Amino acid sequence: MATLIAPLNHSPLEDAEAIRKAVKGWGTDEKALITILGHRNATQRQQIRDTYYELFQEDLIKRLESELSGDFERGMYRWMAEPSERYAILANVALRHADKNYDVVVEIACALSPEELFIVRRAYHIRYHHSLEEDVAANTCGPLRQLLVGLVSSYRYGGNEINGKLAQCEADILHEAIKDKNSSKDEEVIRILTTRSKIQLIATFNRYKDDHGIAITKKLSDEGSDDFHKAMDIAIRCIQDHKKYYEKVLRNAMKGAGTNEEALTRVIVTRAEKDLNEIKEIYYKRNSVHLEHSVAKETSGDYKKFLLTLLGKED
Amino acid sequence: MATLIAPLNHSPLEDAEAIRKAVKGWGTDEKALITILGHRNATQRQQIRDTYYELFQEDLIKRLESELSGDFERGMYRWMAEPSERYAILANVALRHADKNYDVVVEIACALSPEELFIVRRAYHIRYHHSLEEDVAANTCGPLRQLLVGLVSSYRYGGNEINGKLAQCEADILHEAIKDKNSSKDEEVIRILTTRSKIQLIATFNRYKDDHGIAITKKLSDEGSDDFHKAMDIAIRCIQDHKKYYEKVLRNAMKGAGTNEEALTRVIVTRAEKDLNEIKEIYYKRNSVHLEHSVAKETSGDYKKFLLTLLGKED
Incomplete structure (x- = not known):
């Protein structure tokens, strides 16, 4: 479920005019921009861009870029892209x-x-x-x-068929390859991870866990892993459960001193219209603190207001 | 240009009924099937299939399979598939x-x-x-x-931009790789052939010819080539000029004793609605004999009638 709160009906014309008012002249009314654009879905935002262009012969995204700055600008830029x-x-x-x-x-x-x-x-x-x-x-x-x-x-097959024997066989291949980070098995690992359907791969990862009593990603995320094994780790996590993966990205982005704004923005902007609600729930279960609270603590100003709006905070 | 001769207007209902008549009872009227289906484009054939199913609760392709046999059956089966x-x-x-x-x-x-x-x-x-x-x-x-x-x-970029420097650099890489069938260069060869746009690759192949005075495929099609270099040869020929490539497939299919019906059917059926006319012209230039004549000499019966119809021969 999405966290984005968007009205069923909106007037692209009124929105475009209100945005024009917010960006015209000296200063910018960031709050107005967040109130409007932070509550419109992808189709509605595109209608606003088109209407804005028709009315004012100006690309709204370019205008926003010149009016805004820092993390808020980058966030809004990502949000406004199709x-x-x-x-x-x-x-x-x-x-x-x-x-x-x-x-x-x-x-x-x-x-x-x-x-x-x-x-x-x-x-x-x-x-x-x-x-x-x-x-x-x-x-x-x-x-x-x-x-x-x-x-x-890749263009993986999207059907629901699972081949249990194949899962067993390929779980063994993956185990052999990962055990000693055995590079002679790279070719087979690449074949399996890039061509099998997601459902089939999940069956393979489950088989791996059942047989070896440990998740396949455990050894891959070791400190000493090279880029190849790190990429393998992320691929497996995203295929296995992309919502859990995104929770981890959010957690790491706000861990310790400093914040990885790029990652924070990326996950919130790309998932707000899709499944950010479930990601929020996973985050709460894992960290015993609400995602909104973490985000509010790590960010400030308009950037903070913008992210919290996309996270479904009522104005 | 296509060689297929199809009417602008046709009645799927009349066609389906005429086909029914041709396949009903003992014996099959192959000539009627060729006259109808050999003169219908992909959309029209699909309409006939749909109408036939509605009228007679029977899959036309399955019925044709049970009525026909040999190369004619295989050809018609290929032709009727979307x-x-x-x-x-x-x-x-x-x-x-x-x-x-x-x-x-x-x-x-x-x-x-x-x-x-x-x-x-x-x-x-x-x-x-x-x-x-x-x-x-x-x-x-x-x-x-x-x-x-x-x-x-692959999902190659389809635009017209050419990077001349890149073509030069990658022509050199291909030359190094092909010169001694140097397997340490396989990875780079694969990268170039599988990711670059067709236009860019053609510029690279031209650069190769200009610099080395020989077509890149010359050495690849040697007798002693392994499967990898043979596949490379075909990939390059198809990217460079697929019509010339298809002419070669047709020529080889009818060379010497015996005929490769599989290849003959494949090229005629897949290109009849696209560019078989140009392929016919290339064939005539290269062999000083019309493609229709070669096909007529190598084939017989309904299979021959069917292929010649797709080649644009008037009834």
């Missing part, structure tokens, strides 16, 4: 980042549904005039490249 | 074949447009409850697997 374009932007930013953040690439490839992932690949073409796998391949090499390119290119 | 499903069938048959015919898999992955290939992957899910890449990976290993899985999973 969802598949937003994932394309997130993947591209991750690939261009100094300390290559492959987590985000793996997350997009494995947490989305096969059809959603394909639409993101199409959006990536349109925006960057390259294919996503092309840019992933150009930035990586060796088994890590094979794994990442395989994950972003 | 185009993306037909490619899914062709790929699956190739993968299940005793002497694995990876040519067909590479051909489908590289001769179709990126969007067409994606639709074939979706059709494969629906028909086989697996992903295409899953079945490809299960049947292969090593660099060949990487290349084939990469090709069938």
